[in-house]
Amino acid sequence: MNAYLKIDHIDKSFERGGTKTEVLKDVSLTIDKGEFVSIIGHSGCGKSTLLNLIAGLTRVTAGAVLLENVEVNAPGPERAVVFQNHSLLPWLTVYENVNLAVSKVFAGRKTKAEKHEWVMRNLDLVQMGHAKDKRPAEISGGMKQRVGIARALAMEPKILLLDEPFGALDALTRAHLQDAVMEIHARLGNTIIMITHDVDEAVLLSDRIVMMTNGPAARIGEVLEVPIPRPRDRIALAADRTYLKSREAVLKFLYERHRFVEAAE
């Protein structure tokens, strides 16, 4: 009963101009400390909404999200979000972007030197220390996302929320970043929730994969355990039976039982 993060029977509906749209219906999930959970589903199934509810960026209609038994009802740095399009502030350098988070979150708790050291440690963690004085416009998409991850990690969050973090990247860059995230997870033992629509990414990174049914009124269809020991190596896994079985299970869920039907709006 003492789950680290508990999503307790939440509903979410949006109202616009008198019409009510149910996005999520009766979603329950518990996540343990240090776990890496992916949420996968077709586009429009409300997985980003679910992440925003956990982040506190939107309010639940019914039910509750509890982090260490405290109800989440506003955003905060203990639930750091890495946004899909990196959303670095373009007028700040890489260093300043991370420092904005550090100086706010650790105000009064760290000295100036400690803050500097903490910014650099997190930049080095994502191998971006060399570009600290560059502006976001001067670095590649993959590098921006690395900085976005460093900014989130620098908040020392209890839970790290990744909203399709690699969706906009090319396949090679994506693989590099997935490896970086796995390495960070192994080193720091963060609790991570990741939204994705990439089956391979979900299987490679996750301890559990939460599969959402199609909306409206989406719910959790299935939860798949991925019992592959860590550290995981993408090349070795390419022929691994557990990996292939997990992958097949997700594919079957997405493309047989819950085929995406283009909504006729």
Next chain:
Amino acid sequence: MTATARKADQSATPKTVSESSSDKSATVVVMAQRPARKLNIQPALAAICRNVLPPLVVLIALLAIWQIACSHPGATLPPPSQVWIDSYDLIAFPFFDYGSQDIGLAWRVLISLQRVAIGFGLAAIVGVFLGAVVGQSIWAMRGLDPIFQILRTVPPLAWLPLSLAAFQNSNPSAIFVIFITSIWPVIINTAVGVRNIPDDYRNIARVLRLNPLEFFIRIMVPAAAPYIFTGLRIGIGLSWLAIVAAEMLTGGVGIGFFIWDAWNSSRLSDIIVALAYIGVTGFVLDKLVALLGNVITRGTAKN
């Protein structure tokens, strides 16, 4: 015709005086020769020629037309050659100072600029703040925007009698007119900029729990900076328009009053020189704000 061309050359570009022969078509020769020579010199010089030469040629041509148009005996306005003779001291010595009302035009421009600096500075501060409120709060927008839209159409000088009555003094009245003229584009552009801040930036601020002041300084102003500077640029142009008109009515020592004073003493040449000063100053002000904007907002537009 000969005199026309030489005079035009003299007033615009003194250094070409030696070149311009007493040939009857001096201007035509200049136009034909320069582009041909441009091809043989360094790229940097070529760039200068590209940017400086065309307006120079047009200026010379305009002066020539003006000279011709105003040279006949019954002309109501002085030709450029007459302006040069009449107002030589104003053109050549912008910084002379012979007592309270007998000072160079640069001093007068500086006094006007001082008024603009105070009025426009206040307008920039208040305008950015009000614009942020209107852009941020839907209710502030609903309440204030229609009023702003009506007030901004009031011509600058229509405010002057009221402000004279309120301040009982011409200098603060002139400053108020500057303020009330230039504040509207600042407010409106800032509000648009703030309304266009991407949700991602707002979400970051929410995750970091930035308080309203931190959000204003760290996110709102830099994110809306390109819009704010557009507003400031329009605002400084308007305030320079308004100061001349306001000074004509309030008196004092500004450039606007100088024109009024010159008109009352029928010194038309002086008015023409003052117009050149005003135009150049306005141009410089506009470029300064644009430059400041470019420096401050570098990198903001692209992401």
